[in-house]
Amino acid sequence: MDEAEPSAAAPLVGLAAAILAATLDEPRVLTVPVAGQPAGRGEGLPAGPLEPAHPTLERGLRAWVERQTGQSLGYVEQLYTFGDRDRRRDGRDEGGQHALSVAYLALVREARPAADATWQSWYRYFPYEDRRAGRPPALDAVVARLEAWAEEAASPAEGRRRGDRIGLTFGAAGGWNEERVLERYELLFEAGLVPEAGAADSLAGQAMAFDHRRMLATALGRLRGKIKYRPVVFELMPPAFTLGQLQRVVEALSGVLLHKQNFRRLVAQQGLVEETESVTAETGGRPARLMRFRREVLLERPAPGLRLPAGRAG
C-alpha cells in the first residue's frame, strides 16, 4: 500500500455488528435504537466509529457492542466493508468525504437484552425469507411488484435481465435458494420496494437505519451458507441439546423445513455430536437424549457441516 498523508477529507470508518442468536425456535438479531433517522428507520445494529484507542478492528467492535448492549461476543467474523459514498444519499452532503463501515457477523449463545437493546426476529426485517410455514403470504405481493418493475424497464433487454434476476433469486427457476438473502434484498432495493430506497410501505419488511438492513442481509446469507460446511450452529446452541432442538434451530436459520430422519442420520454419521448420559423430558412425547457438540470433528472432516436434506415435511 502506498503511504498517504492524512488529509482534511480522511474517511470516516465505522464498525457494525449483526449479532445473531436463536432462542425458542426463532432466529434473532440484537438491535439498538438510532436517533435522527427518517420515520420508520429508528432501528439499527450496534455500531460505532473506529477509534485510535482500539487495538484492532475486531477489538473495537467488541468494545462498542459491549458498551451499547452489554452483550459480550464469542464467535466473530468479518463480513464486508461497505463504502460507497452514496451510502449517505439520504443524509447531508459530506463534501466528498467517504464513510466506510466494516460489518461483522457475531454468533452468541444467549439472548439477555441489556440497556435499550432488544432482540428481534430476523423475519421482522425479511418476512419473505421464512418458508417454514410454507410459502409466506408476503411473497406473492412482493414478486408481483418486482415483475411490474421488470415490465417498466427502459429497454426489452434490461427487462429480460430483471426478469432473469427475479426468477433466479425468488425461485421461479430451479427452486428457492435460501442463501441468496442479499441478492433478494438488493433486487427489492433497486426496484424501490423498500423504505430505504424510498418506498412508502414496509411490505418487504421493516426498514433499518443507514444501510444496516443490507448488512443484516449479508450476515444471514453468510450464515445460511456457512452452516453447511462449518459447525457454526453450535455457537448458537446451549452446551447440551436434543437433536430435535438442533433441527429446529437449523430450520429457523435457513427458513426451510428439513426431513427429520435424514437430518438425524446426517448429524450422527458426520460425527458432529455425541451423546451425553442425560435425557430431558420436555414438551410432550418421549424424552430425548441430550447431545453435545463433538469438537474432534474439526480434526477429522475437511468441511464438517449440515448439508440440508431439503425435505418438505417434519
Added chain:
Amino acid sequence: MDEAEPSAAAPLVGLAAAILAATLDEPRVLTVPVAGQPAGRGEGLPAGPLEPAHPTLERGLRAWVERQTGQSLGYVEQLYTFGDRDRRRDGRDEGGQHALSVAYLALVREARPAADATWQSWYRYFPYEDRRAGRPPALDAVVARLEAWAEEAASPAEGRRRGDRIGLTFGAAGGWNEERVLERYELLFEAGLVPEAGAADSLAGQAMAFDHRRMLATALGRLRGKIKYRPVVFELMPPAFTLGQLQRVVEALSGVLLHKQNFRRLVAQQGLVEETESVTAETGGRPARLMRFRREVLLERPAPGLRLPAGRAG
C-alpha cells in the same frame, strides 16, 4: 453507524488488488515494485490510498490499478479488510493511527504487462501450494520446521494445539485441502518462518511488501473455493478453449491434478460449456473441439461450478 467527527487520527484507508490470470498453464498475479521496503520485500500488489475523488471503493481500486499497471479489470470481488494497527509493526510508529487496507480479488483474461508491473507465478510466493508435480520438495522442510515450532511451545496444551493445526492445514490428517491457503500462511507467519515475520530465508516462499502476501493468500483460497460453486474460471479463459486447456487451468489454480475423463464428463453434464463448430490443432495429438462458456447455466443451476474430481493421474 454513529456519526463521528473527523479527528486528527482519522484512519488511513488503502485499496489493494490481487489481480489473477492463468496463461500457459501457469497461474499468475500482477505485481509492482514497492520502494522503501526491507531487503527482499520489494514486490507488492497494485495499491493506493482511497481518495475523495473516488466515487466508490471499487472505482477507486480500478483507477489505481489502471494507473499503476495499465490493466483494466473485469471481474472484481471484495476480499477482506485488513486493519490491525500492528500491520505497521515493521515500520515507524504511527502514534495510534489506524491503517486499514481493503483488499480485492480481480480476475482478468489476458496477461499484457504494462509500465513496470510484472506477472509472476503464484507459486513463487507459495511454493508449497503447487502439488501438480507431486509433493513439492519445499514441503517436507517447511513441515519439519513447523513441527519443531510446535515442540518448543510454552505448554504441552499449546504444543498439542499447534500440532493439530499443522496436521489440519498441511494434510497429515484427512488429506490436503487446497483451499486452506491463508491458514497455512498464517501458521508459517506465527511460527516465524516467513521473512514478513522475521525469518532470514525464503524457504516458505518469496516475501512481499507490507501484508500483501497475506492478501494474496486470501485471494488464492477464495478463488480455489469459488471455482467449485461459481463459474469464475471462465473469467480467466479466452472466449474459446478446449476441455484440455480448461482442465489445465483448473489444475493450475487448485494446485492438484484432476482425473481427465471424470473432469470432462462433469463439465459436460453440468452444462457449463457448449461446443463451437471449430477445432484446433495445437501441440501434438488429435485436434480438439473448441468450447465456449454456456452463460445460460447461471439461470439453470443453483451453484454451477467445478467440484474437483480429486483424481491422481492425468
Added chain:
DNA sequence: TCAAAAGTGTTATCCTTACACCCATGT
C-alpha cells in the same frame, strides 16, 4: 509406426432421499 492428446463407455460404490415403522412418555 509410435507418441500424444482427444474422446467414449462401463462398472462398482457411496451418498442422498424417501418411505415405513417402532418406542417412550404425558394426558
Added chain:
DNA sequence: ACATGGGTGTAAGGATAACACTTTTGA
C-alpha cells in the same frame, strides 16, 4: 387409548470415482 415427539431400518436412485479402451493427428 392416543397424541406427540424420539428414534431405527431399509430400499431406490443418482452422483462419483476408477477402470479400460478407441480415435485422430504430427513426427
